[in-house]
Amino acid sequence: MAWNYKPGVPIYQQIVSIMKAGIASGTYPAGSRVPTVREMALEAGVNPNTMQRAFAEMEREGYFYSVRTSGRYVTEDTEKLKDLRKSLSQAHIGELFRQLRGLGMKDEEILTAVREWTETEGREPAAGRKE
Amino acid sequence: MSNILECRNLTKKFGPVTALDSVNLELVPGRIVGLLGPNGSGKTTMIKLAARLLQPTSGEILIDGMAPGAESKEIISYLPDRDFLPDYMNVEGLLGFYQDFYEDFDRERAVGMLENLGIDLSMGLKKMSKGTREKVQLILTMSRRARIYLLDEPIAGVDPAARDYILRTIISNYDEEAMVLISTHLISDVESILDEAIFIREGRVLLFDSCDAIRERTGKSLDTYFRETFAY
Structure with missing residues (x-):
């Protein structure tokens, strides 16, 4: 369903x-x-x-x-919502690192790769962004 | 909370075959309960005993504290595993039939659900597809304001969209005063709507527990756990 x-x-x-x-x-x-x-x-x-x-x-x-x-x-409660966003994002980041470390990447390499990704295909939409 | 359905050493034999073997169960209102087991495990026998279509060989079954009889029949709405619609009728005629037979039949509710499905009341039952017939039968069964709903294989042999419709109909008619017992072997399809599950094999109850407790304890879905339990 x-x-x-x-x-x-x-x-x-x-x-x-x-x-x-x-x-x-x-x-x-x-x-x-x-x-x-x-x-x-x-x-x-x-x-x-x-x-x-x-x-x-x-x-x-x-x-x-x-x-x-x-x-x-x-x-x-905006504090509560902020904490929630933070804990959810931590979970995603943790998962990303676990996966990429599993592929044999060093943390430095992961950080560099993430930066590169945001600068190329993963670029954030310029307008209409929610915050 | 008092039991709405209770089995005490319930046993049913057909000649040399024991279909149900000393079943003890206590079911309370407000729950959707799955009666789960492979073919021939005794599911339909159990439901027919509750609906008083069969008499126990020994032991007893109590409906709201009473032995099954005319009074208990009034609070039970039963959906058989076979198609029971008379071909010569149309939907309107069938609604009249239900109204005459059951005081607790909520016609407005039935008509509302039929309209949502786009079923015309003048439609002849003979012209309906298998899936539509199943839906109509479920609508009639769920439109009674009963305390016990006995649904014998309500989703067998229908397509996934019809199956979703049937499950949604069961959820949307949920009543905390009533208990819904659903027999099926299609466990993965029903497991998200069940509160409790009864695993039955060769007429014996192997397990009766809340579904979340089973998932938590075994780390598996009901479906996976069932396949392992019943792997021969």
Whole structure:
């Protein structure tokens, strides 16, 4: 169905990761209303109990908060969002280095290669960039 | 939370063949439960016992604390593994049929789901494809406001798009007061919508646990774990 899940990891944890990435990337903007458990369950192709558990975890970690009658919202805590972006980017960088070290590259070589890449094919789009 | 479906030493024999062998299970409302096992493991027998189409040889099955009977039948919505649509009817006639038979049938809900599928109420059932017939049968089954839904192989033999539709229909009709029991051997297709899984082989329950607990403990998907468990 809509989302893909890896084997061997509880689905609610995978949903938590996907939602965190969604917050960091702006799919779920700070302060925006989160869809209901039912809507999200349908979108993610999981049952509502699983989604409820993922939401509870997001609340426990402070990324979502509930307002009694009007629903659930994404946190507006900018420090928290900054930390989230940082920890997600750290994970990506860690993965990149693990992979490239696995290919036998030295860290200096990796850094040089990354710089070269950004200057050629991986160049950042000049306009319309989100920040 | 009280059990909505309970089996106590439930045994069913067909002559010399033991289809179910001392099954003990306690299922609670608000869960979507997978009854998973290879062909001939006793899945359909178990569902038919719950639907009171079969009588146990020994042991008992309790529906909301009662032995299966007229009262329990009212709270069970059952989707058989065979096509049960009468060819001579159209959709409208079928809706009338359900309304007459089941007090808890929510016609509006059924019509809404049929409309979403683009099925005309005047359409004859004879003209429908296998996939469409499966969807219509599921819609009728899920449109009852029951406490127990027994779905016997709801996704067997349909294409991936129809399968997604069926799974979405099950999720969108989720009711915390009700329990959904889905029998299937197509585990990878259903595993993301299940809360709990029952692994059954040769009439015995090998495992009954929450799906996330199984994934966490084994480090595998239910599907992979199932293949290993049932590799002969």
